[in-house]
Amino acid sequence: MPDAVRDRGVASTAALVPAGVLHLLGPKLRTMRNRMRSRSRGSAVRAVVLLVLALSFGGGAFVGLRRVLWHFRTADLDLGPVLAGKLLGMVLLSFLAILLLSNVVAALSTCFLAKDLDLIVGSPHDWKRLYAAKLVETLAHSSWMVALLCVPLFAAYGDVYDGGLWFAPFAVAILLPYFIIPAVVGLAVTLLLVNIAPARRARDILAFVLVLAVGALVLLVRLARPERLIRPEGFTDFMDFVEALSAPSAPWLPSEWAQQALMGWLRWNDQPMSIVALWAMAIAFVVGGALLHRWLYLRGFSRAQEGMRREARSFATTRVPLLLRWLPPLRRELVLKEFRVFARDASQWSQLILLGVLVVVYVFNVKLLPIKDDDGVGWFLRNMVPFFNLALGGFILASIAARFVLPTVSLEGRTWWLLRSSPMDPRELLWAKYWTGAIPLLVLALILAAATNALLGVEPFVFYVSVMTITMLALALPALALCVGTFFPHFESESAAQIPTSFGGLLFMLAAIVLVGVVIVLEARPVFAWLRHQAFGRPLDVPEVVMGFAVAGAVCVAATLLPLMAATRRLRALER
Amino acid sequence: MIRLDCVTKRYGNFTAVRELSLHVPAGEVFGFLGPNGAGKTTTLRMLAGILRPTSGSIHIGGMDLLANGTEARRILGFIPDRPFVYEKLTGWEYLRFVAGLYGLWKGEDATLENRAMELLGLFDLDDWRHELVESYSHGMRQKLIVAAAFLHRPRVMVVDEPMVGLDPKSARILKDLFREYARRGNTILVSTHTLAVAESMCDRVGIVQAGTMRACGTMDELRTDAVTAGDGLEEIFLRLTGERPSRELAEVLDA
Numbered sequence: 001m002p003d004a005v006r007d008r009g010v011a012s013t014a015a016l017v018p019a020g021v022l023h024l025l026g027p028k029l030r031t032m033r034n035r036m037r038s039r040s041r042g043s044a045v046r047a048v049v050l051l052v053l054a055l056s057f058g059g060g061a062f063v064g065l066r067r068v069l070w071h072f073r074t075a076d077l078d079l080g081p082v083l084a085g086k087l088l089g090m091v092l093l094s095f096l097a098i099l100l101l102s103n104v105v106a107a108l109s110t111c112f113l114a115k116d117l118d119l120i121v122g123s124p125h126d127w128k129r130l131y132a133a134k135l136v137e138t139l140a141h142s143s144w145m146v147a148l149l150c151v152p153l154f155a156a157y158g159d160v161y162d163g164g165l166w167f168a169p170f171a172v173a174i175l176l177p178y179f180i181i182p183a184v185v186g187l188a189v190t191l192l193l194v195n196i197a198p199a200r201r202a203r204d205i206l207a208f209v210l211v212l213a214v215g216a217l218v219l220l221v222r223l224a225r226p227e228r229l230i231r232p233e234g235f236t237d238f239m240d241f242v243e244a245l246s247a248p249s250a251p252w253l254p255s256e257w258a259q260q261a262l263m264g265w266l267r268w269n270d271q272p273m274s275i276v277a278l279w280a281m282a283i284a285f286v287v288g289g290a291l292l293h294r295w296l297y298l299r300g301f302s303r304a305q306e307g308m309r310r311e312a313r314s315f316a317t318t319r320v321p322l323l324l325r326w327l328p329p330l331r332r333e334l335v336l337k338e339f340r341v342f343a344r345d346a347s348q349w350s351q352l353i354l355l356g357v358l359v360v361v362y363v364f365n366v367k368l369l370p371i372k373d374d375d376g377v378g379w380f381l382r383n384m385v386p387f388f389n390l391a392l393g394g395f396i397l398a399s400i401a402a403r404f405v406l407p408t409v410s411l412e413g414r415t416w417w418l419l420r421s422s423p424m425d426p427r428e429l430l431w432a433k434y435w436t437g438a439i440p441l442l443v444l445a446l447i448l449a450a451a452t453n454a455l456l457g458v459e460p461f462v463f464y465v466s467v468m469t470i471t472m473l474a475l476a477l478p479a480l481a482l483c484v485g486t487f488f489p490h491f492e493s494e495s496a497a498q499i500p501t502s503f504g505g506l507l508f509m510l511a512a513i514v515l516v517g518v519v520i521v522l523e524a525r526p527v528f529a530w531l532r533h534q535a536f537g538r539p540l541d542v543p544e545v546v547m548g549f550a551v552a553g554a555v556c557v558a559a560t561l562l563p564l565m566a567a568t569r570r571l572r573a574l575e576r
Numbered sequence: 577m578i579r580l581d582c583v584t585k586r587y588g589n590f591t592a593v594r595e596l597s598l599h600v601p602a603g604e605v606f607g608f609l610g611p612n613g614a615g616k617t618t619t620l621r622m623l624a625g626i627l628r629p630t631s632g633s634i635h636i637g638g639m640d641l642l643a644n645g646t647e648a649r650r651i652l653g654f655i656p657d658r659p660f661v662y663e664k665l666t667g668w669e670y671l672r673f674v675a676g677l678y679g680l681w682k683g684e685d686a687t688l689e690n691r692a693m694e695l696l697g698l699f700d701l702d703d704w705r706h707e708l709v710e711s712y713s714h715g716m717r718q719k720l721i722v723a724a725a726f727l728h729r730p731r732v733m734v735v736d737e738p739m740v741g742l743d744p745k746s747a748r749i750l751k752d753l754f755r756e757y758a759r760r761g762n763t764i765l766v767s768t769h770t771l772a773v774a775e776s777m778c779d780r781v782g783i784v785q786a787g788t789m790r791a792c793g794t795m796d797e798l799r800t801d802a803v804t805a806g807d808g809l810e811e812i813f814l815r816l817t818g819e820r821p822s823r824e825l826a827e828v829l830d831a
Binding site for chain 1: 624
């Protein structure tokens with residue numbers, strides 16, 4: 001190398017200054033900006049649909065919460081603010097749990113699995129700036145949705161308790177340390193975990209633990225029956241109600257300090273110690289987290305790069321192939337592949353635990369329905385409500401299909417070269433994906449329908465109608481999910497969990513709700529006619545009853561076959 | 577064995593491949609070279625049936641790939657440049673899955689299992705066959721998809737950058753495998769940037785630039801095309817595709 005070139009190289013290296021926090025975050029910010037600027041086909045429609053959905057949800061949450069808070073405020077001048085504070089504390093505690101969990105997951109990606117880390121860690125970086133950049137990135141990734149949910153929440157509190165214009169900046173000043181604390185904890189937990197187990201294994205362990213924690217949280221909140229706080233008359237006596245209110249709060253958690261500070265502002269009763277405690281904890285945590293990062297990050301990052309032999313001898317390898325021997329070879333291998341890929345991905349199957357929790361909550365809700373009386377109206381309601389309850393069951397099935405069936409085509413993106421260059425007809429692939437999604441969904445649907453109908457003690461006619469309807473929906477919804485997943489694929493997505501919240505996911509949920517609604521509306525008239533006939537002896541128009549069910553059945557069959565045919569055509573023409 | 581007639585591929589306004597025609601007879605190893613973004617991978621993905629040409633026709637073993645795609649794919653093997661495979665399958669399960677795609681795995685089949693074991697053994701993967709692919713290195717994944725591509729004994733092999741990530745021993749094995757495979761009457765079309773490999777392995781070489789065939793022929797024919805005598809493939813390639821003067825490189829380094 002010529003001397004001039006070598007000298008210039010040395011001089012420029014000596015002048016290097018480690019990149020600042022904003023510089024480290026630059027690629028992410030620019031990626032976001034470029035994504036927002038890019039005008040792809042239908043992007044305006046997507047933006048409008050998302051905006052309408054977000055505004056509807058936010059508006060709905062604001063109106064509902066405002067009604068509850070007004071109820072508190074007008075019902076009792078002394079007890080009202082206590083109840084409002086209690087409710088805020090419960091919401092903030094739930095948010096804190098969600099933030100903790102999502103920060104741990106986000107930290108694993110941002111600090112150890114992100115693709116740009118080789119470049120950043122390999123550069124002459126400054127550890128403090130890297131920590132700050134990763135903290136900001138993790139916080140933004142995991143907290144934006146909770147921050148959005150806080151908008152209608154605090155708007156309702158500010159409106160009902162006359163918080164004034166300065167309530168908004170005050171709330172932001174309280175929320176900032178409230179968001180920082182779980183982000184620091186999330187980074188620290190991930191750091192410790194990765195130093196114990198390699199990142200890929202850590203992700204599996206985390207997925208399992210997180211889902212277990214979320215499931216337990218949902219179950220605890222639901223089984224505590226928080227709706228009773230809104231209806232004090234539901235308690236046997238006043239002392240019982242007061243006891244429920246004075247249930248142990250969390251005096252050492254930031255959610256409690258944030259609640260005290262916010263309610264203090266709204267009740268003209270400042271709580272400076274809560275604000276100081278919140279900020280002092282946030283600052284102390286950031287300093288502690290930074291020191292931990294300095295001590296453990298590079299060691300953990302190195303461990304995360306290490307490969308690990310993972311042998312797979314399990315039920316998926318040995319027993320399942322025997323169970324599927326009756327299938328033709330290609331279909332058997334496709335189904336086996338689907339099963340193995342699902343069963344070995346902890347982030348996928350661990351969500352089944354959440355699903356179990358959802359089902360328990362659903363059945364619990366049905367059990368609590370106050371329609372057990374056996375008088376004429378009670379009998380009528382008991383047999384009519386479960387029929388409309390199908391809507392909720394259909395919604396649960398749609399959510400499950402969105403989570404597990406919708407992403408399956410997208411997840412083939414990276415291996416599409418293999419499937420497409422082989423002589424396999426894409427119809428076979430869809431067949432395997434459809435049945436591996438539809439059968440578990442059908443089993444779940446039948447359990448749901450049977451359990452809820454048994455709990456309510458419905459008439460055999462209603463039992464059969466609801467079982468038939470849920471069966472047809474359980475067969476139609478995965479077909480619809482596959483179709484939408486094929487038309488709106490996310491081939492570059494590394495995680496199946498991101499796909500249900502995409503535009504395609506929303507579109508599927510809308511289509512599913514429309515389908516469930518149409519089927520129930522079509523069946524409502526014949527069911528209502530039959531119940532009137534049974535309860536009040538009104539004449540029954542048999543052709544009308546038959547026609548109602550026949551049209552509903554035809555809609556379900558069409559909603560199964562047409563999407564599958566469209567998806568097959570689309571998949572055959574798919575290029576990537 | 578491979579025939580492309582006036583094949584064009586457009587992505588919107590951008591033409592990746594422009595009226596490309598090529599014939600590779602049976603028993604030949606054909607090298608497909610070109611600078612980055614020349615349209616090599618697009619051509620290879622069209623040959624593998626993954627992309628559809630905007631116009632023109634592709635025949636594999638005399639079968640029209642568009643009209644008779646399933647049958648054409650049966651005799652075709654494809655090795656992509658990036659070894660994406662199912663991370664949650666073991667190497668053995670992956671081979672079994674590929675065999676199923678080609679209708680080979682119809683139950684317990686000792687012959688097929690032996691062949692799979694031999695292919696894995698050839699690339700030192702037999703000890704790893706029950707490990708999840710997620711624990712394989714890049715090179716091991718590459719070797720796994722090479723092994724899988726040979727499983728159904730394709731008569732035509734389309735290969736994109738086969739040597740990337742392979743250790744010297746595996747690269748040598750693969751080179752010898754390709755040569756021996758072609759000697760038995762099969763056809764290989766291979767895209768590579770490793771010019772030394774192309775020079776020693778290929779019977780003929782095509783140099784593509786901006787989606788069109790810049791030159792095509794044996795090494796001697798290319799030398800004539802590039803108006804050079806006695807130069808290696810690197811010099812011919814640079815001359816045909818436009819070389820950057822060394823003086824300009826020094827200026828960049830000095831800047």
